[in-house]
Amino acid sequence: MRRPEKYTPVPVRETGVDIINIKGIEDIGYAQQDSILLNALVPEENTHCRQGLYFQDGQRRVDYVLTYHIKKQSSSRRHSSRLTDNAFTRSLRRGRVPPPKGDPEVGAQEHSLHYHEDDKRFCRDEFESSLMEMGLELEKDEHTKTPGVGFVKIHAPWHVLCREAEFMKLKMPTKKVYEVKQGSNLVEKINTFITKLTEPLHPNVEENRIQNVKHLSYPFSREKQHFLLANGVYMAAYPLHDLLYEEWASYSVFYKYQPVGLIRKYFGEKIGLYFAWLGVYTQMLIPASLVGVIVFLYGCATVDDDIPSMEICDKRNNITMCPLCDRACSYWKLITACGTARASHLFDNPATVFFSIFMALWAAMFMEHWKRRQMRLNYIWDLTGFEDEEDHPRAEYEFRVMQKALKKEHKAQKVCKLRNSPKENLVTASICAPQIGVTFAIVFGVIVYRISTTSALYMSSNPTTRSNVRLTVKTTAAIINLVVILILDEVYGAVARWLTILEVPKTDKSFEERLIFKTFILKFVNAFTPIIYIAFFRGRLVGRPGSYLYVFESYRMEECAHGGCLMELCIQLSITMLGKQLIQNNLFEIGIPKLKKLIRYIKSKRRAFQEEEQDKKLQRYETDHFLEPFAGLTPEYMEMIIQFGFVTLFVASFPLAPLFALLNNIIEIRLDAKKFVVELRRPIAARAKDIGIWYNILRGISKVAVIINAFVISFTSDFIPRLVYQYMYSPDGSMHGFVNHTLSYFNVSDFQEGKDPLEPTDLEYKVEICRYKDYREPPWSPTPYEISKEFWTVLAVKLAFVIVFQNVVMLMSDVVDWIIPDIPKDISVQIHKEKILMVELFMKEEQGKMQTLESKDSCNNHSPVPRPRSFPNSHTND
Amino acid sequence: MRRPEKYTPVPVRETGVDIINIKGIEDIGYAQQDSILLNALVPEENTHCRQGLYFQDGQRRVDYVLTYHIKKQSSSRRHSSRLTDNAFTRSLRRGRVPPPKGDPEVGAQEHSLHYHEDDKRFCRDEFESSLMEMGLELEKDEHTKTPGVGFVKIHAPWHVLCREAEFMKLKMPTKKVYEVKQGSNLVEKINTFITKLTEPLHPNVEENRIQNVKHLSYPFSREKQHFLLANGVYMAAYPLHDLLYEEWASYSVFYKYQPVGLIRKYFGEKIGLYFAWLGVYTQMLIPASLVGVIVFLYGCATVDDDIPSMEICDKRNNITMCPLCDRACSYWKLITACGTARASHLFDNPATVFFSIFMALWAAMFMEHWKRRQMRLNYIWDLTGFEDEEDHPRAEYEFRVMQKALKKEHKAQKVCKLRNSPKENLVTASICAPQIGVTFAIVFGVIVYRISTTSALYMSSNPTTRSNVRLTVKTTAAIINLVVILILDEVYGAVARWLTILEVPKTDKSFEERLIFKTFILKFVNAFTPIIYIAFFRGRLVGRPGSYLYVFESYRMEECAHGGCLMELCIQLSITMLGKQLIQNNLFEIGIPKLKKLIRYIKSKRRAFQEEEQDKKLQRYETDHFLEPFAGLTPEYMEMIIQFGFVTLFVASFPLAPLFALLNNIIEIRLDAKKFVVELRRPIAARAKDIGIWYNILRGISKVAVIINAFVISFTSDFIPRLVYQYMYSPDGSMHGFVNHTLSYFNVSDFQEGKDPLEPTDLEYKVEICRYKDYREPPWSPTPYEISKEFWTVLAVKLAFVIVFQNVVMLMSDVVDWIIPDIPKDISVQIHKEKILMVELFMKEEQGKMQTLESKDSCNNHSPVPRPRSFPNSHTND
Numbered sequence A, B: 001m002r003r004p005e006k007y008t009p010v011p012v013r014e015t016g017v018d019i020i021n022i023k024g025i026e027d028i029g030y031a032q033q034d035s036i037l038l039n040a041l042v043p044e045e046n047t048h049c050r051q052g053l054y055f056q057d058g059q060r061r062v063d064y065v066l067t068y069h070i071k072k073q074s075s076s077r078r079h080s081s082r083l084t085d086n087a088f089t090r091s092l093r094r095g096r097v098p099p100p101k102g103d104p105e106v107g108a109q110e111h112s113l114h115y116h117e118d119d120k121r122f123c124r125d126e127f128e129s130s131l132m133e134m135g136l137e138l139e140k141d142e143h144t145k146t147p148g149v150g151f152v153k154i155h156a157p158w159h160v161l162c163r164e165a166e167f168m169k170l171k172m173p174t175k176k177v178y179e180v181k182q183g184s185n186l187v188e189k190i191n192t193f194i195t196k197l198t199e200p201l202h203p204n205v206e207e208n209r210i211q212n213v214k215h216l217s218y219p220f221s222r223e224k225q226h227f228l229l230a231n232g233v234y235m236a237a238y239p240l241h242d243l244l245y246e247e248w249a250s251y252s253v254f255y256k257y258q259p260v261g262l263i264r265k266y267f268g269e270k271i272g273l274y275f276a277w278l279g280v281y282t283q284m285l286i287p288a289s290l291v292g293v294i295v296f297l298y299g300c301a302t303v304d305d306d307i308p309s310m311e312i313c314d315k316r317n318n319i320t321m322c323p324l325c326d327r328a329c330s331y332w333k334l335i336t337a338c339g340t341a342r343a344s345h346l347f348d349n350p351a352t353v354f355f356s357i358f359m360a361l362w363a364a365m366f367m368e369h370w371k372r373r374q375m376r377l378n379y380i381w382d383l384t385g386f387e388d389e390e391d392h393p394r395a396e397y398e399f400r401v402m403q404k405a406l407k408k409e410h411k412a413q414k415v416c417k418l419r420n421s422p423k424e425n426l427v428t429a430s431i432c433a434p435q436i437g438v439t440f441a442i443v444f445g446v447i448v449y450r451i452s453t454t455s456a457l458y459m460s461s462n463p464t465t466r467s468n469v470r471l472t473v474k475t476t477a478a479i480i481n482l483v484v485i486l487i488l489d490e491v492y493g494a495v496a497r498w499l500t501i502l503e504v505p506k507t508d509k510s511f512e513e514r515l516i517f518k519t520f521i522l523k524f525v526n527a528f529t530p531i532i533y534i535a536f537f538r539g540r541l542v543g544r545p546g547s548y549l550y551v552f553e554s555y556r557m558e559e560c561a562h563g564g565c566l567m568e569l570c571i572q573l574s575i576t577m578l579g580k581q582l583i584q585n586n587l588f589e590i591g592i593p594k595l596k597k598l599i600r601y602i603k604s605k606r607r608a609f610q611e612e613e614q615d616k617k618l619q620r621y622e623t624d625h626f627l628e629p630f631a632g633l634t635p636e637y638m639e640m641i642i643q644f645g646f647v648t649l650f651v652a653s654f655p656l657a658p659l660f661a662l663l664n665n666i667i668e669i670r671l672d673a674k675k676f677v678v679e680l681r682r683p684i685a686a687r688a689k690d691i692g693i694w695y696n697i698l699r700g701i702s703k704v705a706v707i708i709n710a711f712v713i714s715f716t717s718d719f720i721p722r723l724v725y726q727y728m729y730s731p732d733g734s735m736h737g738f739v740n741h742t743l744s745y746f747n748v749s750d751f752q753e754g755k756d757p758l759e760p761t762d763l764e765y766k767v768e769i770c771r772y773k774d775y776r777e778p779p780w781s782p783t784p785y786e787i788s789k790e791f792w793t794v795l796a797v798k799l800a801f802v803i804v805f806q807n808v809v810m811l812m813s814d815v816v817d818w819i820i821p822d823i824p825k826d827i828s829v830q831i832h833k834e835k836i837l838m839v840e841l842f843m844k845e846e847q848g849k850m851q852t853l854e855s856k857d858s859c860n861n862h863s864p865v866p867r868p869r870s871f872p873n874s875h876t877n878d
Helices: A024-041 A043-053 A077-095 A107-113 A117-133 A158-167 A185-199 A238-248 A259-266 A269-301 A305-315 A333-348 A352-381 A396-412 A422-459 A463-503 A508-537 A564-609 A622-624 A636-647 A657-678 A693-716 A719-729 A738-742 A788-820 A826-856 B024-041 B044-051 B079-096 B106-115 B117-133 B158-167 B187-196 B241-247 B260-267 B268-307 B309-311 B334-347 B352-378 B395-411 B422-459 B464-501 B506-539 B566-607 B621-625 B634-649 B657-679 B693-716 B719-729 B738-742 B789-819 B827-855
Strands: A064-069 A135-143 A147-154 A171-179 A213-219 A743-747 A767-775 B064-071 B137-141 B150-153 B170-177 B213-221 B745-746 B769-773
Touching: A024 B170, A043 B334, A117 A135, A135 B170, A147 A422, A158 B827, A171 A826, A185 A396, A213 B769, A238 A259, A238 A657, A259 A269, A259 A352, A259 A693, A259 B137, A259 B352, A269 A636, A269 A657, A305 A333, A333 A564, A352 A636, A352 A693, A352 A719, A352 A788, A352 A826, A422 A463, A422 A508, A463 A564, A508 A564, A508 A693, A564 A636, A564 A657, A564 A693, A636 A657, A636 A693, A636 B309, A693 A719, A693 B024, A719 A738, A719 A788, A738 A743, A767 B352, A788 B789, A826 B158, B024 B657, B117 B137, B241 B260, B241 B657, B268 B309, B268 B334, B268 B352, B268 B657, B309 B334, B309 B738, B334 B566, B334 B719, B352 B634, B352 B693, B352 B719, B352 B827, B422 B464, B422 B506, B464 B506, B464 B566, B506 B566, B506 B693, B566 B634, B566 B693, B634 B657, B634 B693, B693 B789, B719 B738, B719 B789
Parallel strands: none
Antiparallel strands: A064 A147, A135 A147, A171 A213, A743 A767, B064 B150, B137 B150, B170 B213, B745 B769
């Protein structure tokens, strides 16, 4: 079952960073068994492992590793700094030691200050002594096979873990178990049936078996230690890392649920929540894509019954349309738009309206479902009482404060606090705005490209070219857009980070939130501007024959093909979405890390040219040098959020979006899993109760989606004009005559000079009246070409639809939000039960204690509290 | 300073119900000093007091009183039951004793079961013994001067309080204090200045002095007792009750802030939060009413510059209008509407639009401000870590379950759980719906009244009557509406309670929430239906001359006066709002309790006729019998929420609403205060972190307010038609000609038979064409009387305005929500600081302990934990 040779370069436990950020104490339950298992199963590898996993004495485990440079070399400075920064800020602050000047993030500024090697050594010594004061045990190793890098291995003894657990009020399972009742008979039977049915979908992991008993949890307290720390809770059959590799980070298990509990145990709550969220999202995409496919199929099935497109394709309707461009284009027959009209029906039919309402509710359901899932995880992971951890001041910020203080000292001996002055925010805004400006400019550029290419191609004499003009231009323009989006995405990511660093936020959390917000705004604008242009502006600012609108005084604005712009919106959407997913997510995510690893490997090879064999004999903590450091979950979330935007924002025009998203995500989960397990250094386990700012962004997108879909349906699709025609103008209440109704008349003698077609007799008869798509008065009315009453009627109905749609959907979402309780029923029942049991347990103990006290009180003043530290120190004794 | 004779009938402390719902432990800090003060200041009253306040031994305080009937008498059953229900459910459940069958709420069902007196006595004995098992001390008193009522006085000893505090994780101030930093220099100075400025506004209470030190708080733990319970925190100069009476429950301090901390200490967090909320709301009403008054004054100031009303009042504009009713009415001159038109301008001017945007943002600000205040109170009251208390199952529910079980037992010996079956919900819905139907029917009735009276009055020959017709009808109709609303309000309150009792909700909380929700829906519909009718339906379903709409085939639907329906909406609003406030809130709230008290007093007088002197010698806990029991905060909140609805929902039409609300609330606060201090039994202190469901209802109202105001501005006011005229139709861009533009033409020969005026020559000339307010084609167009293009144009603009207004205001509210952090900056800084200090404190102790341990470990195994219970039991020792 164990095949360690398969993934030796992987960090198994030696990056397990569980000391000060106290997760370790929970791991102890199985860490013990784990090491025993190592001994039992792989004795031949054990001696090798022990070298990296334990101190020289072979007893104390290495919980954390710090690295530093012995001589001036610049290869792995960032590594050292990152690790130090996160794990020891707290102990630093508590110990009141100034941060070591060789500290990581500060390191970037280091060159300007020119600290000497001795200074750094002094700082390190001070830092290390403060660590030891906190009770940690250190071991230095400067003579490894990696030249120029010194390692400090850190071990956190049992009593330090206990103390920290108590400070954090970490909830621990107690020895007391209770039975989880399974509800009434019918519900129980259904549950059992579902469990059996989904049995093959669960990962092959012990923890997923449904258990009928649960351990009570209680905040860790050394006084109550005798209750706590139920051993044998975790019955892992073999080490966690291998389990995750086989049952999670593999494409072959794509159809299975994720072992979220194990992910959390190995990577911490924050990453666990990400994967749980991704799982819920993917799961929720299944019904959405099913309905989307049905809606699409409905469109396909009804395409032959659609009266407007039948009318367009009917040869008896001999409608002459006005030219699509000045001079070069001639009049054309409406029947040539037959194909487009039929294709438009696929995405522009009454089912689309239903689908966008469905998706708005789906989004609300998804948010609710996630809240419940999060609550359930909080309960299972014993986070229910956990308050957010304090916000660590960023080293960068502290460094800047210090720097400012030093400067001031020279002048007035006065310390001044560094604040986020409005000036700095202004700078950010003034840099962000041009970024968005760039996006707009590029979109505009693409529009101009499209207009000019179209007219150029129309002028071509090749008839095949001319007939394919529209499709060619659309597709190339969409691809250009995609490429631009991909490039700008990378640029914007860098810009956002740079801007946020400029701002010098005070704490880690505020840094992260500012960065996320900026990145989100830029990337969102980047991804959706071209789409919004097509949905709402294209074809609306055209003018009318005889008085067209011109860009640069020569290019006419684009019109939409007959049948609304929905078709083009759809093409643009699908190309952007698929392209982004395929190229950016998959290619970049797989390709770039592999490339980086290769480069790092080659570099080290060159340096260690003389020690060719080195690689094989490296300690575990040395091999980890060649892995990419963990850079936060932001890119992963961002990718999914933008995808969520594609799925909800314009879903009215592209019902297949959820399906594409689903297919992508099935791969994405395993891809991310592989990345975390194999490609990256094991991240520091961070606690979190929720997904933070991302939840708010999701909510924001869902809200915006409602209004955007309302506008897409009423303004981009032909839904409302059809309705209005059918119920207000149609002589027989059917759709017959709709096409004629939407086309206005134009007298060709009213063309401006020099704008009329060069070849007016292209259609082999003289055209006197041509038609164009708009609601305007005919030439023979008293007010020719004025906007007609029909226009205002349709507009009023469109706007009324937007109001009704928006408010009804918002109301329904609120009702969904209100009906579904945030805390699942069974969880709230269990929490309630646990509370009562806990009180009962302590009451019983209380009474016992009282009796003991009373009986002993007469003799001496012996303490009734069980002696602390009498609990066997299982860690150091093994 | 002390005037105890002034409010002897008031419960000073004997209803202080602080045992099991553990608040008492906090009171101990000053209770000690308090009783000493009693001794020192009023020695002559003390002996009298002690009889009621203490057990017979004069040592142990009475913390809680239970009453029961010795013989069959039905006067104060509910009292006993209420008290028992709330305070002892928990201990009951813990002790696993079945609830005593003589239990309060169950008492209502008691008659049907015919328990014998012996049964009851047995139950009581069982209940009392379980109380004693929990460590409480009891004293019975069956021989009081109140005949037929037995009293059980309960005392909670110190160790019980400690135990319960620990279970509840009650946060206590520790002995450790730290300095609260005052920010930078400038901020500090401003703060000091503001403090000085508002000095006279603060109640004359010790706790309001700004303190520069704060005690650290920590969840109570007997192990850590030596840190905890800082004495002397509360420096009350004289008892809390008197302080509250003088500095809070008095109209003379109406301009001062409320002593919220003291209210909380005396009544518990739940009631404290209500008054804090009321205070914040009233405070926020000040800017709103200021702006409202300015907007109103702007209307007054610009009434002479308003071109449309100038045109109406201009004698040169000789416009003949179509008759307002069939047959009886004749043609009339537009100039007669001059007064109404000018009055309409007061409420229908551009400032109104600004004001409704302002009020929407105001509502958002209010919600935010309250969240912050709540957070601050949570922090000050040490509730930050407090999780919601478990939900007590209702005795009523348990009783029903038992009943069902007993029934089943006869049949199949099987226990079945009582659930809220969908059937029961259906019943509720089917009873609620008719209630709303009744409201609609009554509104319709009032409409018919108005229509019929109008036509009847028009027929009167008295010219003065005829000229005042409109005003008379409007006002009487509004008053009828008000009376109906007032009556239905009481009916609906009772119906909602009855329905909720029928549903038998499982827990207290769900009972309360269901009741609130139902009451809210019914009262809200009741209050706002007539207003919504006037705002959105009146004058819209009129038809046109020659083809009017008729009700009952004879009454024409009402039209609005010229200048929109806004004026009438305004009258209706002001009458409803003022009437509701004056009659319902103040008259009912002051009058009814006084009346009830009088009745109860007379009753007891009659019964105790022979013991005339009894009253003066009654024990404190006996006098409390004659006070009204506390019935929950629901009515108080409900009243304010409906008022909030008036202030926000239709504020576009009535900018003075906030002012009226403000004036009402200034009285309301003191009125409620008086009620709580003097008229009601002291309520059981309940903990709460927030205002619960009310917050959601407030949010809901704010959301609805945005859309309703958007519709009021665009559909009820003339704002949009004016805009459209000015920018689309006006020949010179001014408002001149607007009145003419809004009036359509009607050829009098097109009247239906029998509908034309009886006296067509009333105006002394023959009328051929009359005008009416609508956008329709003139008689000479090809489609006479059809809806014109202008109508659709205006409609489209109106709808567009609604969309823009709604989304812009919602966006702005979200931005307000997002910009203002939920936790005030200084509080989050302090919380962070406290955490660090607490860790430091324990770390220091830790190290000290370790050293002691090490030095002693060599000698013997003495426990390093300080001996528990060594803390002086300040309660029993005084």
